[in-house]
Amino acid sequence: MDGYIPQRRPIIDPHGRGITYLRVSVTDRCDFRCVYCMAEEMTFLPKADLLTLEELDRVCSAFVGLGVRKLRLTGGEPLVRRNIMELIRSLSRHLKTGDLDELTITTNGSQLSRYADELAACGVRRINVSLDTLDPDKFLAITRWGKFDRVMEGIRAAKEAGIRIKINAVALKGVNDMEFDDLIAWCGREGHDLTLIEVMPMGDIGGETRIDQYLPLSLVRADLARRWTLTESDHRTGGPARYYRVEETNGLLGFITPLTHNFCESCNRVRLTCTGTLYMCLGQEDAADLKTPLRSSESDAPLIAAIEEAIGRKPKGHDFVIDRRHKRPAVGRHMSVTGG
Ligand code: SAM
Numbered sequence: 109m110d111g112y113i114p115q116r117r118p119i120i121d122p123h124g125r126g127i128t129y130l131r132v133s134v135t136d137r138c139d140f141r142c143v144y145c146m147a148e149e150m151t152f153l154p155k156a157d158l159l160t161l162e163e164l165d166r167v168c169s170a171f172v173g174l175g176v177r178k179l180r181l182t183g184g185e186p187l188v189r190r191n192i193m194e195l196i197r198s199l200s201r202h203l204k205t206g207d208l209d210e211l212t213i214t215t216n217g218s219q220l221s222r223y224a225d226e227l228a229a230c231g232v233r234r235i236n237v238s239l240d241t242l243d244p245d246k247f248l249a250i251t252r253w254g255k256f257d258r259v260m261e262g263i264r265a266a267k268e269a270g271i272r273i274k275i276n277a278v279a280l281k282g283v284n285d286m287e288f289d290d291l292i293a294w295c296g297r298e299g300h301d302l303t304l305i306e307v308m309p310m311g312d313i314g315g316e317t318r319i320d321q322y323l324p325l326s327l328v329r330a331d332l333a334r335r336w337t338l339t340e341s342d343h344r345t346g347g348p349a350r351y352y353r354v355e356e357t358n359g360l361l362g363f364i365t366p367l368t369h370n371f372c373e374s375c376n377r378v379r380l381t382c383t384g385t386l387y388m389c390l391g392q393e394d395a396a397d398l399k400t401p402l403r404s405s406e407s408d409a410p411l412i413a414a415i416e417e418a419i420g421r422k423p424k425g426h427d428f429v430i431d432r433r434h435k436r437p438a439v440g441r442h443m444s445v446t447g448g
Pocket residue numbers: 138144145182183184185186214215216236237238276277278305306307308309310443444447448
């Protein structure tokens with residue numbers, strides 16, 4: 109039938125949640141070394157271990173065939189993967205057929221001025237850009253290697269290309285907690301939404317411990333509510349963020365609070381690493397190998413069976429805890445491996 113778009117039903121996990129969202133870490137490498145994410149000296153995976161762009165396309169497309177409606181490419185820094193636009197261009201075919209609602213990225217913004225127009229042309233309508241501070245010196249201290257002006261230029265280029273921007277800022281005690289008002293006001297003026305993120309205990313980051321960085325967002329929200337009118341919004345992404353409308357700026361303000369709030373009951377997502385490992389939960393170690401079934405056959409049947417089997421054991425929730433008795437990360441892998 110002309111114009112008929114088949115509605116694929118998502119896979120339902122054992123807890124009744126439809127899996128409609130796949131996040132893919134396309135590389136574990138990055139041109140920054142943010143203090144909460146990576147140690148300064150990192151050992152990255154040998155390039156030979158990564159799925160090729162063609163293989164990433166095959167896995168993503170298999171998920172789309174199984175009812176995934178939203179794909180987010182992340183990392184590491186997705187835009188430093190060589191020829192990444194080939195993958196994005198190829199995946200955009202699923203937007204055209206209507207099988208995918210959204211193709212998006214989470215980026216540190218360093219390469220955005222180069223790619224913004226092409227991303228928009230591929231149908232990327234919204235992106236997340238990580239920016240923890242508006243102070244160039246602090247930006248350098250947090251990212252270790254980042255260039256503030258280049259990121260701001262990238263954000264401007266994306267906005268000019270017509271892409272909506274959500275700024276992600278990790279809340280760091282004693283580092284950017286005095287700046288949230290400025291971030292809210294700046295995002296309001298620029299028309300960006302803003303999400304504050306609690307530090308999650310993932311991966312060894314060298315000298316600092318998470319208890320030094322951890323700032324409960326419940327306290328931040330109560331403090332912000334003294335100066336801003338925050339109206340609860342029904343905006344939901346199926347993820348850990350809860351959103352408020354800032355009446356003074358009309359912008360959305362999200363809080364990602366995996367530690368002070370449990371968000372697992374509405375979790376609609378799974379995560380694929382750049383080596384083809386599927387994590388059913390950001391905060392659990394259980395994983396499924398998709399590389400072997402992917403490479404075992406030209407047919408997608410073994411891959412699809414492996415995906416279905418893996419989602420069949422998606423856990424009910426995570427076990428994140430940060431306190432003085434839990435100084436080691438709750439999960440050993442870095443956020444840049446699973447994809448934030
Ligand atoms: N490089 C890209 C970027 O920075 O946006 C994408 C990958 S990064 C791992 C994704 C998000 O995870 C970023 O917003 C980053 O701030 C956040 N992140 C990294 N490590 C984190 C941690 N330990 N706790 C909370 N958020 C973290």
